[in-house]
Amino acid sequence: MIEIIGPLVRADAAATAATATTAAASNVAARPVPLQKQLIERLQQAILAGRLPAGSLLPSSRLLATEMGVSRNTVVIAYEHLAAVGYVIADRKGTRVSPLSSPAARGEPAVASIVVPEVAYAARVGQFAASHQGADNAHALTPGTPALDRFPLAAWRRALERAMERALPQALGYGAPAGEAALRDAIAAHLRMARGVRCDGSQVVITEGAQEALNLCVRLFTNPGDIAWVEDPGYRGAKAAFNAGDLRTLPVPVDAEGMAAPDHAWRTHAPKLIYTSPAHQYPTGAVLSVARRLALIAHARRCGAWLIEDDYDGEVRHTGEPIASMQGLVDDAPVLYVGSFSKTMFPALRIGFVVLPRSIVAQTAAALREMLRGGHRLEQLALAHFIESGEFGxxxxxxxxxxxxxxxxxxxxxxxxxxxxxxxxxxxxxxxxxxxxxxxxxxxxxxxxxxxxxxxxxxxxxxxxxxxxxxxxxxxxxxxxxxxxxxxxxxxxxxxxxxxxxxxxxxxxxxxxxxxxxxxxxxx
The missing domain is CATH 3.90.1150.10 (Aspartate Aminotransferase, domain 1)
Known part of the structure; x- marks a missing residue:
């Protein structure tokens, strides 16, 4: 047997001393591998490689212990482990190698070259790869990255400490699927004042960034094969969310007044979801005119579509008064208002949200309980305080x-x-x-x-x-x-x-x- 699995490496005094010296120099605790573990690994490798074919009778524990120069207990434990995971079968006749699916383990001749089949990814994976633009987000001139060196870390640290003092240990468990009530109320209050959004905390659903909010909209309001409209040129994250939901994507051109949807498209390619960034179209910067906003809402109501309003950086207005949200133009508009704190705070926070129309909050509650698991509770509570204390403003x-x-x-x-x-x-x-x-x-x-x-x-x-x-x-x-x-x-x-x-x-x-x-x- 020793010629099949090889000799076990012992840690004699000299080797142990040398190992200890090396470990001390590198600050790494290097320990010799126990004989029992070595024996288990050698037998596994021999079985998988076919050196111990299926049906082979292994030596008795006493005989193998004598041959390997180890205690019988070491061999018994090794055999028991191999039997537990199915490498060997132990009965009154002895310990035999189990039949395995590996060709080598079955004793079949080795193949000169192994052909690895091409991985059959979902079609949407290829679409994501084809549209990806690789770049380093730490470099200068990166779109969408805020001034991270100007973020008030001291104030944020105080908000986190306050959350930990007041919420632990309860906040370590799962939270409400829609997010912490304190944060939902704080976001709703801020949106009413700063963005003209008609909402209260019960309509706000906290997500892990805006991308999860888009994915949630797709999962809640569409079925595979539905048509979704997206701005062209536009945000690739929206296209990714629609691809992941197996939707048919219709590019709608953008001009100086934003998304320009022709009337005939509502008849020939009626949408279920429409993605738009009305306050600051990405990437052209166009502002969706009021006339087009009202027309989109009216058409969407008639055909049973939902509008996703991505207000990704509407807070950062440089001239004049901030442009109010499309959601707030009319009462209970069919608008799913999406936002995040990646631009206004920092991307690693990974907190986004979607504001649902009041009329559908009750109907979506059960689905949200199945789809979401409340997490990041301390960060959510800290953000709620950050907003309420005025630090965010x-x-x-x-x-x-x-x-x-x-x-x-x-x-x-x-x-x-x-x-x-x-x-x-x-x-x-x-x-x-x-x-x-x-x-x-x-x-x-x-x-x-x-x-x-x-x-x-x-x-x-x-x-x-x-x-x-x-x-x-x-x-x-x-x-x-x-x-x-x-x-x-x-x-x-x-x-x-x-x-x-x-x-x-x-x-x-x-x-x-x-x-x-x-x-x-x-x-x-």
Whole structure:
């Protein structure tokens, strides 16, 4: 048997001393592997590799102990373990190797090469991969990343400590599926005052970020095969949520007044869900006009559709008064108002929410109990206090002033280096979009910028219909100091000139940019 499974490694005095010295030097507790564990692992490997074929009779515990130079107890325990997990069968005739599904263990001849079948992922997984734009969110110019170094950590720490003092140990258990009542009430009060949302705490459902809120809307209000409308260009997270729900996605074009849904689309491709970002369309920055908001609500009511209003950064308005929510335009509108604290606080908080219409709160309660498990209770209680104490409002005020300054610095830099290119957006949020000539591949430009420590996004990557893709860059300024924006834009201009200089040698072989198309019924 020893020639099959090999000798066991003993920890003699010299080896133990050497091991202890090495462990002390590296601050790692290195201990010799027990003989019993070594024996179990060697026998398992021999059985799986076929060196001990199915049906083989193993030596008696006494004989194997003598051969291996270990105590009989070690062998007995090893055999018992192997029998417990099914490697061997023990009866009055002795201990035999079990029949296993491994070809080697069955004693079949080894195959020269093993062909690994291609993994059959769900179709939606390929769609996600095709539309993904890889970038480092820690780099400058990243869209959607707030000024993390300006967050009031001391105030947040006090809010967390207060939550722990008052809520432990009860807050360590599961919470209400819809979230902590204190946070739901605090969010409702803030939304009524700051965003014109018509709601109370009973309508607010806390989620793990805005993405879970979108997924929840899909699960609650659609069935596979339903049609969902999404802005084009638009937020890829909405498309991902619709793909995950096996919905048919219809790209709806965006113009200067936001989502422009033609009347015939309501008849030919009646939707069940409509995703829109009315206060600050992502990524173009357009504001959905009041006329279109009212028309969307009226059409949605007639065809039994639900509108998802993603107010992802409506709090950060730079000019004039904040634009009120679409949800608050009419009473009990068919609007699912979605928001999060990723932009206004910090992304790692992972707290989002959806405000349900009052008329459906009772009907969805049972489903929510099955779908959600209350968690992050301490963070929710801390956030409730952070809002109620006024710290959240003060932080927002400071961030609005900071982002206004940074946006102006970005505009000045773009005016110097991209004077002839149109700039999209600017009245809200933490990003601008700049259009580029068709001769510049925006995805290639974004990839080259990544190597220089910058992470703008390719505007074409937000296209839902590849044939209508806009060419340009989406440039974030939330996470980049004003003094760094000028040099960063200068780098982008250098990269554009570099790409323009390469064009004469590529004219005959230039290929169109590959665009990943989502599953769509058609474009309108």
């Amino acid at each position: 003060r932080h927002l005020g400071r961030m609005r002033r900071l982002y206004r300054e940074r946006q102006q610095a970005l505009r000045d830099a773009l005016a110097r280096h991209f004077a002839t290119e149109p700039i999209l957006g600017g009245d809200c949020g933490m990003h601008l979009a700049v259009r580029l000539p068709a001769s510049i591949d925006d995805r290639e430009l974004a990839a080259r910028a990544q190597t220089r420590g910058l992470s703008p996004r390719a505007l074409s990557g937000f296209a839902m219909d590849a044939s209508n893709a806009l060419n340009g860059l989406v440039i974030g300024y939330g996470n980049t100091a004003a003094e760094r924006l000028g040099p960063a834009v200068e780098v982008l201009a250098e990269l554009v000139r570099e790409m323009e200089g390469e064009q004469p040698t590529q004219k005959s072989t230039a290929k169109p940019v590959r665009r990943a198309s989502p599953p769509t019924t058609s474009s309108v």
